[in-house]
Amino acid sequence: MGMGMGKSNHWKERELWLELRRKRRVYNLWQKGQATQEDYKGVARLCREKIRRAKAKLELSLATAVKDNKKYFFKYISSKRRAKENL
Numbered sequence: 001m002g003m004g005m006g007k008s009n010h011w012k013e014r015e016l017w018l019e020l021r022r023k024r025r026v027y028n029l030w031q032k033g034q035a036t037q038e039d040y041k042g043v044a045r046l047c048r049e050k051i052r053r054a055k056a057k058l059e060l061s062l063a064t065a066v067k068d069n070k071k072y073f074f075k076y077i078s079s080k081r082r083a084k085e086n087l
């Protein structure tokens with residue numbers, strides 16, 4: 001299963017997708033001994049922060065547009081519920 005942009009999450013943008021690729025690349029370099037753990041931790045922290053911002057941005061736009069686009073809002077909510085049930 002690849003990490004392409006095809007069936008990606010709604011909150012992923014191209015910039016974020018490229019950042020995830022960079023994180024994976026630095027991780028592989030760290031495993032080979034060509035990068036330090038601090039390098040990887042820095043990239044991972046930056047990536048985590050960008051993901052949180054992107055999710056918050058999506059949820060804010062959903063909340064503000066719920067009157068105009070109820071179907072999209074409830075689709076997002078039901079996808080979150082499905083994820084919780086499988087735990």
